[in-house]
Amino acid sequence: MTIPAVTPTSPAAVRPLRADAQRNRDKLIEVATTAFTDLGVDVALEEIARRADVGIGTLYRHFPTREALVLAVYRKQIEGLETAARELPLTHGPSDALRLWMRGFVEYGAVKRGLVVLLKSMMDTETNLFVDARAILLDSAGSLMTKAAEAGEIRPDFQPGDVIRALGGICMATDRPDAGASAIALVDLVFDGLRYGAPARS
Known part of the structure; x- marks a missing residue:
């Protein structure tokens, strides 16, 4: 896509x-x-x-308008997460690739928070953007989770949507400029939950 x-x-x-x-x-x-x-x-x-x-x-x-620049920034972040989902498994083990991608999502979330008000005002004319973005994020998370689950490194009973919602909640809860370390710590906590009870760790 x-x-x-x-x-x-x-x-x-x-x-x-x-x-x-x-x-x-x-x-x-x-x-x-x-x-x-x-x-x-x-x-x-x-x-x-x-x-x-x-x-x-x-x-x-x-970028003839501010909105055009906002959309370009938003798309760039989505593209980056999609690319990371393909490239991280080439240099990292399955669970490490997933963890790094999850941390990258939080960084993307920091950008999205700065754009969210204007993005909401544009949704009536740019609905495909948000539909496509969600699909890309779900596909990216799903591919990494599948590899990690097949390797026995995370539990197989979580869905990509669960992880995306958890990461989105972290982004919203850590919306201060100095909250980067807290956001990463919370990502790692969610990741530890994915690993808890995994076959390779039993």
Whole structure:
């Protein structure tokens, strides 16, 4: 499943970007991710352009509205979790890959919290985004949980939706800027619950 293009009329949806334009777009998304998380979605777009070391005109060429930039940041986070679910098992054992992915979800949640108000206001016109995002998260968690369960490293009686809901609750409960360590500790607590009673640990 792929995530929809940024907007139907976006230049990026019509033709590939030149290398320099792609670098600018990627930098803007990277900077906006940090700015939205730290300062909220009301941060001045001029500030984002300044931090990305581009002109405001360049920002508007890639993202004609604040909403377009918000959506690009949100999609980037989902894509990152989808990619991590594929790549982590290549370098880590099944349960370690799942644990690292769960920690990554909390980091994504920190970004989502900064965007949630504006995202809610956009749901009427971007419903596919949220449907696709949920499906990707469930598929990603499910693939990692299946591998870990087959290896006997976690219990097989939990569903991907259970883990996503637990992680979402952690994100909502640790919404202070200084709560990162608490969030990770809670993720590890949930992960320990998945391992409790697993065949390989019995």
